[in-house]
Amino acid sequence: MNAQIAPVVFTHNGVASTLSTTVAEVFEKPHNDVLKRIRALIPELGDRLGYFSQTVIERENPSGGEPIKSTAYELTRDGFTLLAMGFTGKKALQFKLAYIDAFNRMDAELRKPAPTYLPPTTLNPAQQSALQQIVARRARSSNAAHAGRRPP
Numbered sequence: 001m002n003a004q005i006a007p008v009v010f011t012h013n014g015v016a017s018t019l020s021t022t023v024a025e026v027f028e029k030p031h032n033d034v035l036k037r038i039r040a041l042i043p044e045l046g047d048r049l050g051y052f053s054q055t056v057i058e059r060e061n062p063s064g065g066e067p068i069k070s071t072a073y074e075l076t077r078d079g080f081t082l083l084a085m086g087f088t089g090k091k092a093l094q095f096k097l098a099y100i101d102a103f104n105r106m107d108a109e110l111r112k113p114a115p116t117y118l119p120p121t122t123l124n125p126a127q128q129s130a131l132q133q134i135v136a137r138r139a140r141s142s143n144a145a146h147a148g149r150r151p152p
Contacts, residue, residue: 051079
């Protein structure tokens with residue numbers, strides 16, 4: 001596995017995903033070969049077509065001109081798994097393990113409960129009045145208790 005390229009997993013519409021270009025880079029395969037494998041899988045998927053979503057990416061122009069727009073595929077975890085399981089060898093195993101870890105980290109993040117914030121406590125008018133009466137009674141009884149004492 002190419003040690004320079006870490007598997008990139010991102011979320012799209014709340015789903016952990018990756019790109020076919022990343023798969024090609026990490027496996028050090030021509031992107032066209034990865035596209036051919038994906039296109040060979042698609043007719044066999046039936047109702048699971050959502051595993052692969054065709055997209056357009058911009059890539060660097062080797063002659064230095066304007067970026068080139070190219071077809072790529074966004075893969076869900078299941079799409080990645082389906083594609084990568086067809087790859088073999090030591091590099092494939094390392095890649096699969098790294099992606100499993102990346103997808104699991106992303107999945108764990110997505111499953112974390114949203115932080116809960118307690119709204120500031122607000123007293124309704126009846127509670128405010130009751131609290132004011134309690135404070136007033138204590139203040140009067142405190143003043144009365146201190147009235148009979150001589151200052152030091």
